[in-house]
Amino acid sequence: MTGTLTPAPTPTRPTTVPPARPHRRRADLGWIATVLKYAALVIACLFALLPIVTIFALAFKTPEEYRTTGPLDPPSNWFNLDNFVIAFTQGGMLTGFVNTAIILVVSITGTILIGTMTAYAVDRFRFRGRALVTGVFLLATLVPSITTQVATFQVISALDLFNTRWAAIVLFTGTDIIAIYIFLQFMQNIPVALDEAAMIDGANRFTVYWRIILPLLKPAIATxxxxxxIAVYNEFYIPFLYMPSRDLGVISTSLFRFMGPFGSQWEVIAAGTILVIVPTLLAFLFLQRFIYNGLTSGATK
Structure with missing residues (x-):
């Protein structure tokens, strides 16, 4: 008996729906995170810029406009410079800029010389207690300066420097541990072979420092x-405490004294504030890349 063989039916697998991939959910979360990030940045910028915009608009207003307009209302004449003239002449801002310039130049020059020499000695010389000296430098950055003000004031009085420019110059020059640390980081990137080659040619230690090390530290010096x-320019506490004379006022203390004769003329006070802010703002905008490059260049070897 012949018959046809029918193939057995192949078992069919149950059809299952694959689970949905979370790509869309991740995309939605990324979009929300981006919106929140930029919203936070915009809010932070508003909080930072709103007081500056208010002071800038107020500096160009007349006394009548100050009394009759809102803080964010623009002035009727953006070329009204009367408040700036009063602040610069009658407010003593010219004397403040001169004193600030003298203290700034002398203290920064002293900081560079002392800081580079200290970094050169600590990094290049091998002496007993070298690691301890470096640790003390770093430990000094953790000590709040306000805790040593009594002893510092006694030292300044004993040296007969109170109420002179030298009080601020000495304090600004001799207390900058951060500058020494920056110079140390850069010094470690300079090969010791340069020192040895120069000394083989007959150079002494000071010649090596002055002609080789100091020129190579230009990025650190710029930083x-x-x-x-900027720190000396904006400092208020040291000039106010150690230089109380009006003839020795810097820009910060001169602006503080505006509250006396110009206590009710807020438009003049705003003009003086703009005169103080503009130099620092311009210096930071034009030199910020040197700050970032200088700090990061010395961070790695």
Missing amino acids: VVIIKG
Whole structure:
């Protein structure tokens, strides 16, 4: 008996729906995170710029406009410079700029010389207690300066430097541990072979420092000049405490004294504030890449 063989049916697998991939969910979360990030940045910028915009608009207003307009209302004449003239002449801002310039130049020059020499000695010389000296430098950055003000004031009085420019110059020059640390980081990137080659040619230690090390530290010097310069320019506590004379006022203390004769003339006070802010703002905008490059260049070897 012949018959046809029918093939057995192949078992069919149950059809299952693959689970949905979370790509869309991740995309939605990324979009929300981006929106929140930029919203936070915009809010932070508003908080930072709103007071500056208010002061800038107020500096160009007349006394009548100050009393009758809102803080964010623009002035009727953006070329009204009367407040700036009053602040610069009657407010003593010219004397403040002169004193600030003298203290700034002398203290930064001293900081560079002392800092580079200290970094050169600590990095190049091998002596007993070298690691301890480096540790003390770093430990000094953790000590709050306000805790040593009594002893510092006694030292300044004993040296007969109170109420002179030298009080601020000495304090600005001798207390910058951060500058020494920056110079040390850069010094470690300079090969010791350069020193040895120069000394084989007959150069002494000071010649090596002055002709080889100091020129190679130009990026670090630029960084210290910018950071130290902005700090000295904006310093208020040291000039106010150690130089109380009006003839020795710097820009910060001169602006503080505006509250006396110009206590009710807020438009003049705003003009003086703009005169103080503009140099620092311009210096930072034009030199910020040197600050970032200088700090990061010395961070790695």
